[in-house]
Structure formats: C-alpha cells, structure tokens
Amino acid sequence: MRRPAPYDRRVRYVKGHGTGNDFVILPDADGDLDLSTQLVRAICHRGTGVGADGVLRVVLVAAEPAAAAYLGAARWFMDYRNADGSIAEMCGNGVRVFARYLVDAGYEMPGSLVIATRAGLRSVEVPPAGDVSVDMGPPAFAAGTVPVTVVGREFAAVGVSMGNPHAVCFADDLGPSELARLDLGAPVFPAEAFPDGVNVEVVVPSADGVAMRVFERGVGETASCGTGACAVAVAWAARVGGTPPSEVLVDLPGGRLTVDWRETTVILRGPAVLVSDGVLRPEWIRQAAEVASGTAAAGAQALVPAGTGRS
Numbered sequence: 001m002r003r004p005a006p007y008d009r010r011v012r013y014v015k016g017h018g019t020g021n022d023f024v025i026l027p028d029a030d031g032d033l034d035l036s037t038q039l040v041r042a043i044c045h046r047g048t049g050v051g052a053d054g055v056l057r058v059v060l061v062a063a064e065p066a067a068a069a070y071l072g073a074a075r076w077f078m079d080y081r082n083a084d085g086s087i088a089e090m091c092g093n094g095v096r097v098f099a100r101y102l103v104d105a106g107y108e109m110p111g112s113l114v115i116a117t118r119a120g121l122r123s124v125e126v127p128p129a130g131d132v133s134v135d136m137g138p139p140a141f142a143a144g145t146v147p148v149t150v151v152g153r154e155f156a157a158v159g160v161s162m163g164n165p166h167a168v169c170f171a172d173d174l175g176p177s178e179l180a181r182l183d184l185g186a187p188v189f190p191a192e193a194f195p196d197g198v199n200v201e202v203v204v205p206s207a208d209g210v211a212m213r214v215f216e217r218g219v220g221e222t223a224s225c226g227t228g229a230c231a232v233a234v235a236w237a238a239r240v241g242g243t244p245p246s247e248v249l250v251d252l253p254g255g256r257l258t259v260d261w262r263e264t265t266v267i268l269r270g271p272a273v274l275v276s277d278g279v280l281r282p283e284w285i286r287q288a289a290e291v292a293s294g295t296a297a298a299g300a301q302a303l304v305p306a307g308t309g310r311s
C-alpha cells in the first residue's frame with residue numbers, strides 16, 4: 001500500500017544534468033513516493049523550488065506497478081516527469097543521468113545496465129567516469145512532413161519518434177550564430193499530427209555536423225534534449241546520405257552530444273553529471289501540497305505556478 005504523500009519526512013534528492021538538461025533525481029527504491037503533478041512543478045520551479053527541466057524518480061521495477069511488464073528484464077524503472085508535471089515516455093539525457101546516479105550511489109556496478117522506461121528497455125553503458133551512452137532503439141519516421149511554425153516561420157517539419165515525439169525543422173539558410181540569436185518562442189503545430197504534443201527542434205548546419213535548439217513539450221526551451229538530438233541526427237542523416245551507419249555531432253546550447261545511427265538502432269553519447277545532494281524539507285512539501293489542494297494561505301500560491309519550470 002502506497003503512502004499518500006511524503007509530507008511527513010525529509011525527501012532526499014540529487015541534482016544532475018546532461019549538457020545542461022537538468023534533473024532532480026528522487027531515490028524511491030520501494031515506491032513510497034506519491035509524486036503529484038503539483039509536487040513535480042514545485043520541485044522544478046526555478047524561483048521557489050530546486051529548479052530543473054524534469055524529475056527522475058528512481059524506483060525498483062518490482063515496486064512499481066507501471067513497470068510490471070519489465071519484471072525479470074530490468075531492475076530499475078525510470079519514472080520521468082516534465083517540469084509541468086506531465087509524464088513523458090522517454091528522456092535521452094535523463095536515462096544517462098539516471099544510470100550515472102545508480103552507479104554513483106552504489107546500487108549498480110559500472111558497465112552495462114538495462115533500465116526500464118515507459119518507452120521500453122534501454123541499455124546504458126556507464127564507465128567508472130566520463131561520458132555515458134545509451135542504446136535508444138530505432139527511430140520511427142512519420143510519413144510526409146508536418147507544417148510547424150516556430151521563430152515566425154513555417155517549416156515542413158520531419159516527424160520522428162524516439163519513444164517520444166519530435167518535429168525536426170531544418171533552417172538551412174541559417175548558421176549556428178544566427179540560430180543562437182533567434183527568439184524561439186512557443187511553436188505552433190497541428191494537433192491532429194501530434195495529439196500528445198511534440199518536442200520541436202530547429203536545426204542548422206555546423207562545421208562539424210549540426211547545431212540545434214529545442215522547445216520541449218512540458219518544459220519550454222531547454223539547453224539540451226537527448227531524444228531531440230537523436231531525432232535531429234537521424235533526420236539529418238536520412239536527408240543528406242540516406243542510410244545508416246552515420247555518426248553525427250550535435251551541438252546544443254548546453255554542449256555537444258554524439259549520435260551514432262547504426263543499422264538497427266541509435267546510440268546517444270554525452271556527459272552525465274551529478275551536481276549536488278539535497279533534502280526537500282517536510283514543511284516545504286506540505287506547503288506545496290496545500291497550495292495544490294487550495295488550502296494554503298493567500299500569497300503562498302506562487303509556490304506552485306502553473307507554467308513551466310523556467311517561468
């Protein structure tokens with residue numbers, strides 16, 4: 001039986017990031033935490049919470065009903081939430097940081113780990129130190145293109161699923177420095193093409209490969225997106241060369257990721273860094289919950305804003 005909420009205790013967390021895509025990691029091996037949308041929003045808020053693009057709850061497959069299908073195939077389940085509290089199927093930077101945490105915390109040895117996610121099993125290579133790589137599985141291309149408006153222009157976007165949905169917009173007439181100066185704004189896309197929403201990437205050619213910026217579903221613009229980098233790299237490779245194998249260097253505002261599109265799968269590699277350890281205080285958690293249930297004193301509402309983690 002799950003406890004209703006963690007209001008009565010201090011909740012440990014670890015802060016981490018992959019090329020600036022940052023996460024609050026919540027160790028919850030036994031599945032005790034009932035992580036509400038409002039609590040995720042409060043944790044991710046950059047003014048009044050810890051601040052992050054998303055939350056990674058670390059739970060044993062055996063303790064998580066949503067992971068029942070993976071019993072015997074993986075030990076750990078990555079429960080990923082966007083900063084607005086929404087659930088996403090996959091997070092390429094998140095799963096690498098998740099695996100780095102498992103090794104750092106002593107739950108697993110360095111080497112190959114299989115992690116269960118909502119998008120399926122993912123095999124992660126975690127060396128004792130340095131970059132972490134993950135086998136992201138094959139991309140799924142949508143048929144045709146979709147009109148997506150971003151930076152005041154309409155693009156014929158390429159739809160790619162990496163377990164989660166992406167719309168890749170090629171701005172071939174721009175270079176990396178022009179890309180960096182763009183006001184990305186909130187993209188507009190046809191709901192019928194992406195009924196569950198979509199992550200939108202704007203891509204330009206660079207000296208070594210491609211440069212991109214990303215507007216993430218459930219977050220807003222982020223410094224990096226691992227699944228986005230994979231979607232961009234395979235869409236780029238398909239466009240210029242047609243078929244794998246192909247290694248693409250992807251530059252993002254937060255750093256560089258390498259995407260290796262092999263015959264049947266896509267390998268994503270890059271830094272996965274643990275930054276700090278902390279504790280969520282019970283009184284802060286309680287206040288966040290009261291705000292969520294509408295019982296907080298006037299003025300406390302700012303603790304749980306409805307917007308993204310970067311608002």
Ligand SMILES: N[C@@H](CCC[C@H](N)C(=O)O)C(=O)O
Nearest residue numbers: 088091092093164225226227
């Ligand atoms: N930043 C992540 C993707 C996180 C999920 C995404 N916002 C969605 O809703 O699909 C990554 O590194 O892949």
